[in-house]
Amino acid sequence: xxxxxxxxxxxxxxxxxxxxxxxxxxxxxxxxxxxxxxxxxxxxxxxxxxxxxxxxxxxxxxxxxxxxxxxxxxxxxxxxxxxxxxxxxxxxxxxxxxxxxxxxxxxxxxxxxxxxxxxxxxxxxxxxxxxxxxxxxxxxxxxxxxxxxxxxxxxxxxxxxxxxxxxxxxxxxxxxxxxxxxxxxxxxxxxxxxxxxxxxxxxxxxxxxxxxxxxxxxxxxxxxxxxxxxxxxxxxxxxxxxxxxxxxxxxxxxxxxxxxxxxxxxxxxxxxxxxxxxxxxxxxxxxxxxxxxxxxxxxxxxxxxxxxxxxxxxxxxxxxxxxxxxxxxxxxxxxxxxxxxxxxxxxxxxxxxxxxxxxxxxxxxxxxxxxxxxxxxxxxxxxxxxxxxxxxxxxxxxxxxxxxxxxxxxxxxxxxxxxxxxxxxxxxxxxxxxxxxxxxxxxxxxxxxxxxxxxxxxxxxxxxxxxxxxxxxxxxxxxxxxxxxxxxxxxxxxxxxxxxxxxxxxxxxxxxxxxxxxxxxxxxxxxxxxxxxx
Amino acid sequence: xxxxxxxxxxxxxxxxxxxxxxxxxxxxxxxxxxxxxxxxxxxxxxxxxxxxxxxxxxxxxxxxxxxxxxxxxxxxxxxxxxxxxxxxxxxxxxxxxxxxxxxxxxxxxxxxxxxxxxxxxxxxxxxxxxxxxxxxxxxxxxxxxxxxxxxxxxxxxxxxxxxxxxxxxxxxxxxxxxxxxxxxxxxxxxxxxxxxxxxxxxxxxxxxxxxxxxxxxxxxxxxxxxxxxxxxxxxxxxxxxxxxxxxxxxxxxxxxxxxxxxxxxxxxxxxxxxxxxxxxxxxxxxxxxxxxxxxxxxxxxxxxxxxxxxxxxxxxxxxxxxxxxxxxxxxxxxxx
Ligand SMILES: Nc1ncnc2c1ncn2[C@@H]1O[C@H](COP(=O)(O)OP(=O)(O)OP(=O)(O)O)[C@@H](O)[C@H]1O
Ligand SMILES: [Mg+2]
Numbered sequence: 001x002x003x004x005x006x007x008x009x010x011x012x013x014x015x016x017x018x019x020x021x022x023x024x025x026x027x028x029x030x031x032x033x034x035x036x037x038x039x040x041x042x043x044x045x046x047x048x049x050x051x052x053x054x055x056x057x058x059x060x061x062x063x064x065x066x067x068x069x070x071x072x073x074x075x076x077x078x079x080x081x082x083x084x085x086x087x088x089x090x091x092x093x094x095x096x097x098x099x100x101x102x103x104x105x106x107x108x109x110x111x112x113x114x115x116x117x118x119x120x121x122x123x124x125x126x127x128x129x130x131x132x133x134x135x136x137x138x139x140x141x142x143x144x145x146x147x148x149x150x151x152x153x154x155x156x157x158x159x160x161x162x163x164x165x166x167x168x169x170x171x172x173x174x175x176x177x178x179x180x181x182x183x184x185x186x187x188x189x190x191x192x193x194x195x196x197x198x199x200x201x202x203x204x205x206x207x208x209x210x211x212x213x214x215x216x217x218x219x220x221x222x223x224x225x226x227x228x229x230x231x232x233x234x235x236x237x238x239x240x241x242x243x244x245x246x247x248x249x250x251x252x253x254x255x256x257x258x259x260x261x262x263x264x265x266x267x268x269x270x271x272x273x274x275x276x277x278x279x280x281x282x283x284x285x286x287x288x289x290x291x292x293x294x295x296x297x298x299x300x301x302x303x304x305x306x307x308x309x310x311x312x313x314x315x316x317x318x319x320x321x322x323x324x325x326x327x328x329x330x331x332x333x334x335x336x337x338x339x340x341x342x343x344x345x346x347x348x349x350x351x352x353x354x355x356x357x358x359x360x361x362x363x364x365x366x367x368x369x370x371x372x373x374x375x376x377x378x379x380x381x382x383x384x385x386x387x388x389x390x391x392x393x394x395x396x397x398x399x400x401x402x403x404x405x406x407x408x409x410x411x412x413x414x415x416x417x418x419x420x421x422x423x424x425x426x427x428x429x430x431x432x433x434x435x436x437x438x439x440x441x442x443x444x445x446x447x448x449x450x451x452x453x454x455x456x457x458x459x460x461x462x463x464x465x466x467x468x469x470x471x472x473x474x475x476x477x478x479x480x481x482x483x484x485x486x487x488x489x490x491x492x493x494x495x496x497x498x499x500x501x502x503x504x505x506x507x508x509x510x511x512x513x514x515x516x517x518x519x520x521x522x523x524x525x526x527x528x529x530x531x532x533x534x
Numbered sequence: 535x536x537x538x539x540x541x542x543x544x545x546x547x548x549x550x551x552x553x554x555x556x557x558x559x560x561x562x563x564x565x566x567x568x569x570x571x572x573x574x575x576x577x578x579x580x581x582x583x584x585x586x587x588x589x590x591x592x593x594x595x596x597x598x599x600x601x602x603x604x605x606x607x608x609x610x611x612x613x614x615x616x617x618x619x620x621x622x623x624x625x626x627x628x629x630x631x632x633x634x635x636x637x638x639x640x641x642x643x644x645x646x647x648x649x650x651x652x653x654x655x656x657x658x659x660x661x662x663x664x665x666x667x668x669x670x671x672x673x674x675x676x677x678x679x680x681x682x683x684x685x686x687x688x689x690x691x692x693x694x695x696x697x698x699x700x701x702x703x704x705x706x707x708x709x710x711x712x713x714x715x716x717x718x719x720x721x722x723x724x725x726x727x728x729x730x731x732x733x734x735x736x737x738x739x740x741x742x743x744x745x746x747x748x749x750x751x752x753x754x755x756x757x758x759x760x761x762x763x764x765x766x767x768x769x770x771x772x773x774x775x776x777x778x779x780x781x782x783x784x785x786x787x788x789x790x791x792x793x794x795x796x797x798x799x800x801x802x803x804x805x806x807x808x809x810x811x812x813x814x815x816x817x818x819x820x821x822x823x824x825x826x827x828x829x830x831x832x833x834x835x836x837x838x839x840x841x842x843x844x845x846x847x848x849x850x851x852x853x854x855x856x857x858x859x860x861x862x863x864x865x866x867x868x869x870x
Contacts, residue, residue: 330746354748368746371739373807378732385729386748393729436747 022049024086025216026102026185031070031080033063035423038415040066042240043080048185048216053207055227055248056220058237058260059455060427061413064220065107067237068189072097072104085184095124103183107190107220107426107453108366109174111162118145118158121177148176153202167364167449168194168316168481175203179210186210187218190426192226193452194363196316196481204230222427222455224253236260261457282306285341285444285475286358288327292335297322298499299336304444309466309476311490313483313515319499320479321363324446327477328360329353341443354387357443361433361450363479365426369433372422376414377403379421380435387440406435409465411458426453434462438469445469446477451485463489483512495519549813552800555849556816559823567830579703583826591822592710593772597789598796598814599721600765603758605797608738608806609665611759613654614766614793616676618786621647621770623683626780630691639696644767650676651763655756673790680782690779700775710772714815717765721811731809734758738806796821799849820849 028046032039041063048054056064070077073091081088084100091097094104111120118141126136145158154172162170175191186207192200207217207230219231227234228248236243236259243259251259282305291300300323304310312320326333329347338345340356347353350360362368371379381399388394394402403417410431414424421432430453437445447466451459466489470476480486486493492506495518503518505511546553563570573582597614604611621643628639650672657668691697704712725731733754736744745751769789774780798804799820800813824845828838851857 328746350746351748351750360746362746367740368742371736371743371747373739374732374735378736382732382736382744382749383747385732386750388729390728390730390733390750390754393727 022051022214024048025050025084026071026218027083027086028067028071028077029081029083031067031077031082033066033070033075033077036415039240041070041077044237044240044242046071046235046242046245048218050184050214050216051211052233053211053217053219053231054245055231055234056218056237057222057227057234057256058243060431060453060458061425062237062260063240064237065189065425066240068104068106068187068218068220072102072187074106098181098183101182101184102187103178103181103185104187105171105174105178105189105191109167109170111170111174111177113163113367114161116159117149117156117162117165117173118142120162120173121145121148121158121180123177125181144180145176148180149173151179151206152176152199154199166317166321168196168199171195172199179206183215185216185218189220190222190453191219192221192223194449194481197483199316200226222453222459224256224456227256228253238262257456260455282308283341284339286327287339288323288336289338290336291323291326291333291338293322293326293331293333296331296499297326297333300326300494300496300499300501301336302494302501302504304475304477306443306475307470307473308492309470309478309490311486311493312477312479312496313486313493313519314496315519316481317499318496318519320496321448322499323496324360324362324448324477324479327353328358328446330360330362351386354383354440354442358446359383359437359440359442359444360446361437361448363448363452365430365433365452370421370429373420375418376407376412376421376424376432377417379432380406380417380439383436383440402439403435406439410435411461427455427458430454431458431462438465442474444475444477446479448479449481450478451480451482483515487512487515545810545812548810549801549816551852552813552816552820552849555799555845555852556820556823559820559827559845563823563827563830567827570827570830575706578706580706583830585708587819587822587826588711589708590710591819592708592714593769594789594792594796594821595714595815595818596710596717596765596772597762597769597793598800598818599717599811600762601790601793602797602800602802602809602811602814603721603725603734604665604762605794605802605804606734606738606806606809607755607758608741609658609755609759610669610794610804611651611654611762611766612666612669612790613650613672613676614762614769615786615789616673616680617647617650617763617766618770618773618789619677619680619780619782620650620683621767622774622780622785623680623689623782625696625771626689626691626774627683629693629696630689636693636695639693640771643771644764647763647767647770648760649763651760651766652756654763655759658759659752659755677782680780680785684780684782686782688779688781692778696771697775697778700772700777713768713772717768718811718815725811730754730757735807735809739808792818792821795846799846820845 024047026048028044030043030045031041032043033041044067046067058064066075069075071082073093073096082091084102089100091100112123122141122144126141142158149156149158152172152175154169154176156165156169162173171191171194175188178186191203211217221227231248233245233247234251234256235245238260285304285306287303289301292298297319300319302310312323314320325331329349329352332348338347345356371382377399380403381394384402385394400417407414407417412431413428421429424432434450451462454462466476478486478490487510492504493510493515494501495503495505495515497519505514505518570583573580573584601611601614624646625639625643628634628642629636654669654672657663658665699709702709733749736747736749737751737754741751770786773785796817797814799817800810802809802813824842828841833841
C-alpha cells in the first residue's frame with residue numbers, strides 16, 4: 001500500500017469525503033450521444049469531486065459506458081461539454097485523457113493478449129534508459145508490475161502471457177495498469193464483475209486509500225451491496241437520461257432500484273423444489289470421475305441429474321472454468337472418466353459435446369462468445385445452425401422468429417435484430433449469448449458466470465428463466481463467483497479447490513458459510529493457496 | 535413478408551462505394567477517352583473496349599470470388615497465381631503431348647487445382663500454419679511444379695474446345711463472362727442458402743467463439759481453400775486458352791495481388807468476417823477498367839502502377855469507417 005502513486009501536493013489539503021468544498025475534477029454538462037437511431041445519452045450532467053467515490057448505476061444499455069467513453073475521448077459527444085479540473089478540454093483520444101490525469105479501465109478489458117502481464121501493465125509508459133537510444137529497462141518493468149499487482153494482492157507471475165490468465169486475473173491486471181498512472185481521476189467500468197469477494201475487498205481497500213489521497217473515483221457496478229460498501233454518492237442513468245445524483249446515505253436500496261428500473265422489481269426465489277434434495281431418483285445426465293488435464297485440472301468428480309441445478313463453487317483459479325471447458329470438449333482431458341446419459345464418452349471438440357446436448361456459455365464473452373460484426377439474429381441462430389450442419393439451414397423467416405422470441409423473452413435491448421452484436425451494451429451481449437444456447441434446447445446447460453455484467457432486474461429475470469427451464473427437465477451446471485447466487489439457485493454444490501473437487505454440499509447443509517468452510521478446511525500442506533497461476 | 539427483391543437491393547447498397555468508383559471511372563472515360571464505349575457486332579458477337587474489360591476482368595473476378603471466401607475466414611491465399619500456371623500446364627500438356635480428349639484435360643486441370651487448394655487447407659487447418667506462410671509454400675513451389683509438367687517449355691496446343699474458353703462467345707459475350715456469371719450465382723446460392731456463409735463469417739470474425747458455438751471450423755476452412763484452388767484452376771484454363779499455350783513462367787503472374795486487391799476494393803475486410811461477393815466482382819472490374827484506361831490514355835506501362843495505386847487508396851479511404859465518420863462530422867459541424 002505504501003507504494004501508492006504520490007498525489008500532487010495541492011490535493012493533500014482536499015477534505016477526504018463528502019465535503020462540498022473539494023474541487024470538481026471531472027465534469028460533464030449536457031452531454032448527448034446518438035448511435036444511428038439509438039439515443040444512448042440525452043443531455044446528461046455529471047460532476048465528480050476530489051476525494052469522492054461515485055457509483056454510476058443503471059440498467060443494461062442505460063448509457064453508463066457511453067458516458068464514460070464520452071468523458072475519456074473514446075467518443076466525441078454530439079452535444080455538451082466535458083471539463084477536466086475546471087478547464088474545458090476537447091479530448092480527442094483516451095491517451096489525451098490519460099495525460100490530463102484520467103485513468104480508465106473500460107468494461108471490455110483491453111489488454112494485449114499475447115504480451116505478458118508486466119508488459120501490459122507498463123505498455124506505452126515503459127521505463128526507459130536515458131542513453132542507449134532509450135532502451136526499455138526490463139528489470140524496472142517487472143518491478144513496476146510487481147508493485148502494481150502487489151497493491152491489489154494479485155498472485156500472478158508478471159512474466160505470464162495475459163491470454164492464459166483467467167478473466168478475473170485479466171480484470172485485475174487492467175486495474176493494476178490503471179493504478180500505475182499518476183492520475184487524479186480513476187474510472188472503473190464494472191471492475192468487479194468477475195472478482196471474488198476477497199479481491200473485491202482488496203480493490204475497495206485500494207479505492208478508499210486513493211480517496212484519502214484526494215483522487216476522484218467513478219465506479220460502475222450492478223452489485224448493490226458494493227455500491228453501499230464503498231461509494232459516497234451515486235448517479236443513476238435510465239435510457240440515456242440522468243435520473244439523479246444523490247449521497248448514498250440518502251437512498252435506500254429499494255429506492256435505488258426503483259430509480260434504475262423505473263418500476264418495482266421482485267427478487268427471484270427459486271421454486272420450492274429447487275433446493276429440495278431426495279425425492280425420486282432422476283436420470284443421470286452426466287457423471288465425471290477424476291476428470292483431469294495436466295496443467296489445467298487435477299481431479300474433479302461430479303454428477304448432474306436431469307432437472308437439477310448443480311453449482312461449482314471455489315475461489316479464483318480453483319478450476320471452475322477449466323472443469324466446464326473439459327466437459328464441453330473445448331479442451332481434451334487426459335485423465336478420468338466422463339459418462340453422458342450412462343455411456344462413456346470422450347469429447348474431442350465442442351461439436352461432440354453439443355451433439356450430446358451440452359451447451360456452454362463461456363466466461364469471456366468478448367473473446368469466446370459474441371461474434372461482434374454479425375447481427376443479433378445471426379448470433380442467436382449460430383449454435384442452432386451449427387448443430388444442424390451445413391445443409392439444413394434455418395430459413396430467414398425461422399431465424400428471425402427465433403431471434404425475436406429470445407429478444408422478447410430476455411428483454412434484449414437492441415434497436416433491431418439486424419444490429420451487429422458488437423454495438424449492444426455489455427449486459428445485452430451477455431443475454432444474446434444466453435439466447436444462443438437456450439435456442440439449442442440443450443439437455444445440460446453450463447453457465448460460466450452467466451450474470452456477469454447483468455443488471456439487477458435482468459439478473460432476477462434470467463435466474464427465473466433458468467429455473468423454469470430446469471422445471472421442464474433441463475439440467476444446469478452453474479458457475480458463479482457470487483456465492484450468494486450459487487446458494488440461491490443450486491440444489492447441490494460441488495466445491496473446488498486447487499483444481500480438485502473437495503466437497504459436495506446439498507440441501508440443508510448448503511450455505512455460503514458452509515462453502516467457505518469447506519474451502520478453508522482443505523488447506524493444502526504447504527499453506528499457500530492457489531499457486532502462482534490463478 | 536419481405537419482398538424477394540430486397541436482398542438484391544441490399545446487395546447493391548452494400549457495394550455502393552465500389553460501384554460509385556466504377557461509375558466515376560467510366561464517366562472519366564466517357565469524357566476523355568475516345569472510342570471507349572464503342573461497340574460493334576461481328577459474327578453475332580460483341581467487340582469493344584468494354585467487352586475486353588469484361589472478358590479479362592472476369593478471369594480475375596473468378597479468382598477473386600474464391601479469394602473472398604478465404605479472406606472472410608481471416609486467411610489469404612497467395613498461391614492462386616501458381617495454381618493458374620499449374621492448371622494451364624496440366625491441360626496443355628495433356629492435350630498437346632498426350633493427345634488426351636479435351637474434357638479429360640480440363641477435368642484433370644481442375645482436379646489438380648482442387649488438390650492444390652486442399653493442400654493449402656490442410657496446412658492451415660491440420661498443421662496450423664498461418665495462411666500467409668502456408669500458401670506462400672505453394673506460391674513458390676507451384677511455379678516449379680508447373681515448369682516440371684511442361685519441361686520448362688511453352689506448350690502450344692491446337693484444341694478448338696479448349697481455345698473456345700478464352701476466344702469463343704456465348705450469347706454474344708466472351709465465354710469467361712458466362713463462367714463468372716455461373717460461378718457468382720453458385721457462390722451466392724451456396725453461401726446464402728446454406729449455412730456456409732454464416733459459418734465463414736463467424737470464423738473470420740471471432741474464431742474461438744465460432745468453435746465454441748459448434749461451427750465445424752476446420753471443415754469449413756478446408757472447403758474454402760479447396761474452392762479457392764478450384765477457382766484458380768478455372769482461371770488457369772481461361773488463361774492458357776487466351777494464348778492457346780501454357781507458359782509456366784508467366785501465366786498468372788501477380789494474379790494473387792490483383793485478386794486480393796479486388797476483394798479489398800469490393801469492401802471485404804482483410805481482417806475477416808463479413809464478405810461481399812458482388813463487391814469483389816466490382817473490384818475486379820475496377821482494376822481492369824483502370825488498367826485499360828491508363829493504357830488507352832497512353833500512360834506508359836512503367837508508370838501505370840502509380841496512378842493505379844492512387845486510385846486504390848482512394849477507394850479504400852472511401853470505405854474506411856474512420857474517414858467516413860470524419861466526413862460526417864465535418865458536414866454536421868458545417869450545417870450546425
Ligand atoms: N458503438 C455503438 N454503436 C451503436 N450503438 C451503441 C454503441 N455503443 C453503445 N450503443 C448503444 O447505446 C446504448 C447504451 O450503451 P452502453 O454501453 O452505454 O450501456 P451500459 O449502461 O454501459 O450497459 P451495460 O450495463 O450493459 O454495460 C445501448 O442501447 C447500446 O446498444
Ligand atoms: Mg457498460
